[in-house]
Amino acid sequence: MKVDIQEMDEEEIIEEIQTLCEKREFAKLKNLLSEMNPADIASVLDEVSANQRLLMFRLLAKEEAAETFVELDSDNQESLIHAFSDSELKEVLDELYLDDAVDVIEEMPATVVKRILRNADSETRESINTLLKYPEDSAGSIMTPEFVDLKKDMSVEAAFKRIRRTGIDKETIYTCYVCDSSRKLIGVTTVKELLLHDYDDVISDFMETNIISLNTLDDQELATQLFDKYNFLALPVVDMEGRLVGIITVDDAIDVIQEENTEDIQKMNAMLPTEKTYLKTSVFETWKSRFPWLLLLMISATFTGSIITGFEDKLAAMTVLTAFIPMLMDTGGNSGGQASVTVIRAMSLGEVTFRDFFKVIWKEIRVGLVCGLSLAAANFIKIWLVDHLIMHNDDITLIVDLAICLTLVVEIVFAKFIGCTLPMIAKKVGFDPAVMSSPFITTVVDAVSLLVYFGIATALIPQLH
Structure with a gap:
């Protein structure tokens, strides 16, 4: 009966294995490994030294060794392949299913791939080469011909x-x-x-x-x-x-x-996708995945600053308007982000297609209107009671309060519209909809929110005419 390592203290098992390795009590070590599931053995192998990893792997039965090998991360797989003799490598390859063998090869450098293919029999090599020809992320690339x-x-x-x-x-x-x-x-x-x-x-x-x-x-x-x-x-x-x-x-x-x-999570948070786990990804690789998007968003955010600069005279005439800019921009960005994440998830599950384009727009506009009116009502009361009456800010008048709350309604409706349409359009033209996610949409909505804010304020407040 296999023992699930999750029901045990993993640190104690690792410590016990290391002790058995040091004492060279290989019979006990083999018995311990035989009671573990291959996935749990792989978790332990990730934590021990390279020499101990090779020793433990050689104690496993052929079938169990192959199943464990598949569960290892690519770095440890490569380390073992370098340590294997040709006969050991062939034994592992013979036990692997073809789709698993292809997965291993796709993660290996060219020199390791050549050695793997050299030690595979001709039929296996031909099948592997056939699977490798299919486009990445296609059904053919993940299938197995063993049925x-x-x-x-x-x-x-x-x-x-x-x-x-x-x-x-x-x-x-x-x-x-x-x-x-x-x-x-x-x-x-x-x-x-x-x-x-x-x-x-x-x-x-x-x-x-x-x-x-x-x-x-x-x-x-x-x-x-x-x-x-x-x-x-x-x-x-x-x-x-x-x-x-x-x-x-x-x-x-x-x-x-x-x-x-x-x-999708990485793209939706403005990062280029990486295939390695977090701790296995170097600082430089992490920088490469994050810097391009941060640079793009930083540059695009300068347009927001340009809009504020263009309305400096309005802000100088009524400085109280400046205090509400962060709230308006954050609310608009959050509203657009909610819509985009919801629609992207619905598309990934097949619940929404481009045929539903206008249905989605109509729904999000109504949601935006209800959310906008609700938030505007709450915000109107808060500004008047807290900022005007309690804080005694006489610059906040009913007209100023109204301008802020009308901006909320308009920007939330617009943010919902942008948040639901951009991912669907991106999917239609062949881009990953996750790219059109919160950070990108927030930047667009921020700029529009400022234009709407200053436009409404200029129209309603006499001092800005």
Whole structure:
């Protein structure tokens, strides 16, 4: 029975492992590792020295070693590959599923890739090269060609014989795909269906023919949406002629979801995406991911300063207006950010498409109007009671209070409009909608808020005419 390391004190386990390594009590160490899940072993290997990592890895059984290797981060994988002999590397490669082998290769430098491919057998090398040719982030790039395929005229008994004969090297045997003589996908069934039918029944009599599949060039995010919608365990991938070339399993879909969510979060917070974990990313790499956006936003923010400079005479005539600029800009930016994040998330889940463009606009305008009026009413009372009556600021008149609150209503409606439309337009023209997120939208809304503020104030307040 495998032990989940999360139910134990990880520091104590690491300390125990290091002690066993130092005392060279390898039998006890091997027994301890055999009681752990490969994912938990990988977590421990991340924390020990390179020599201890190699020693522990060599104590693992072949299959367990391969599963642990997949769970390691790319730096530790590369370290182990350098330490492996050619025979050890070949043993690991032979146990890896092809999609996992491709994932490893994509993270390695060219010299390591050459050594990996040199130690792979010709069939594996050809399959890996085929998968590497698919575009990045496509369904083809994350699929595995290791699946169980059956023929429609097979009996259930014959199907079980084929599964037993070929299933040992397949990533999953639960879902089985039915192909014709040219390998075109014509049906799908499951081991459950096979078990519930008599041995003499023919697969074509009960297979599912309404098949949901992906093309090799479809975006990998589409795969995650289909897994979420239909609760699949595996999803078939076909080429342009409808031939079955691979499957995507649910564990691969979860990896994609995690990667895409991380990437979107980074983009939405004005950072270029990085593939390494936070602690594994160097200071220079972190600087590279953050500096370009910070520079762009800083330069764009200078336009806000130019607008304020253009209305210096108005501010000089009524300096009290200056005190409310931060509040107006922050509220507008926050309102636009709320709309953009909501719409971006809805698009990523497939809840909203460009066909819903005007529905989204109409909804956000109404939301903006309700939010704007509510905030304006609360702000009107606060300014009059606190700033005018309690703080005795005589420069705040009813007209000034009204100008500030009208600005709130207009800017919030505009911010909601910008926040919902820019991500959808970006998606339509081929950009990542996450780029059109809070920092960028805030900069646009800040400039518009100032123009609206000074425009309304000039129109309502006699001293500014």
